[in-house]
Amino acid sequence: MNGNYRSKQWALIYDQFNQGRYRKELAFYRAELKQCVGPVLEVACGNGMILLELLQEGFDIYGFDISQEMLDSLFSKADALGQQEVRARVSQQDMVDFSYDLKFGGIYIPARSFLHLLSQDEQIRCLRNIYAHLREGGKFLLNFFNPSLQHLLTSAGQAEQFEFIKEFTNPETGESIQLFCKQENDVVRQEQHILWRFSEGDRTHDVPMRLRWIYKEEFQLLLRLAGFKKWKVYGDFDRSEEVTEGSELVWVAERT
Numbered sequence: 001m002n003g004n005y006r007s008k009q010w011a012l013i014y015d016q017f018n019q020g021r022y023r024k025e026l027a028f029y030r031a032e033l034k035q036c037v038g039p040v041l042e043v044a045c046g047n048g049m050i051l052l053e054l055l056q057e058g059f060d061i062y063g064f065d066i067s068q069e070m071l072d073s074l075f076s077k078a079d080a081l082g083q084q085e086v087r088a089r090v091s092q093q094d095m096v097d098f099s100y101d102l103k104f105g106g107i108y109i110p111a112r113s114f115l116h117l118l119s120q121d122e123q124i125r126c127l128r129n130i131y132a133h134l135r136e137g138g139k140f141l142l143n144f145f146n147p148s149l150q151h152l153l154t155s156a157g158q159a160e161q162f163e164f165i166k167e168f169t170n171p172e173t174g175e176s177i178q179l180f181c182k183q184e185n186d187v188v189r190q191e192q193h194i195l196w197r198f199s200e201g202d203r204t205h206d207v208p209m210r211l212r213w214i215y216k217e218e219f220q221l222l223l224r225l226a227g228f229k230k231w232k233v234y235g236d237f238d239r240s241e242e243v244t245e246g247s248e249l250v251w252v253a254e255r256t
């Protein structure tokens, strides 16, 4: 089990940190999920940045996440919006062995969250579980980055110094939070080892994160192992067919 995002600090600044990326992701997932028949499920829904918007728009949506801190933030945002029903729809579970009595018309994993699984065993268990929870004809959607070997190699083993990322505001205290990070790439294990440093006043808090990148061909094998026979992969959320190094891989698979 991964400790990524199991920290109050991440929950505090997550929305500010992700302002730039989530609109176009939301537009893509909304358009795909509109075509699905039946309830839909967000795997690793975090603090509900996408889920809460879709719920407000009337989607019959469920979600889960492993981090209680992120879920607490989701529930307080939902309370502020008057969305009490969210508690019956969102739970704390692990994407490797989550379970529902329902079958879904669409299951999606935005924001590269699948990369939080660090072993093939976890990846395969997660994908088989997703397959088992889909209705016939149901869609499985996700995105993660297409690894650029050149970039990964250049930044391998370079974690000596923290780099300043950005300044955020603590929504609870109004104080400034400065975010720093240092990162190392293990090109043999396909892992990024990131250490995030949150600095607020005279306090610092370090939060480690480990991610495992996945190649396009590798993911197609994983989909096959999980039982999928039909899928498309795009090079961006605008559904461009061109997949280049470093572009976003955006997947639409179907349970046939």
Ligand SMILES: C[S@@+](CC[C@H](N)C(=O)[O-])C[C@H]1O[C@@H](n2cnc3c(N)ncnc32)[C@H](O)[C@@H]1O
Residues within 6 Å of the ligand: 002, 004, 005, 006, 018, 043, 044, 045, 046, 047, 048, 049, 050, 064, 065, 066, 067, 070, 093, 094, 095, 096, 110, 111, 112, 113, 116, 117
């Ligand atoms: C980048 S955030 C994405 C959150 C949300 N989906 C969004 O679009 O903003 C990644 C999320 O994956 C969750 N996560 C990591 N490993 C997990 C696991 N094994 N099972 C469930 N959630 C997991 C983290 O707690 C975190 O909330």
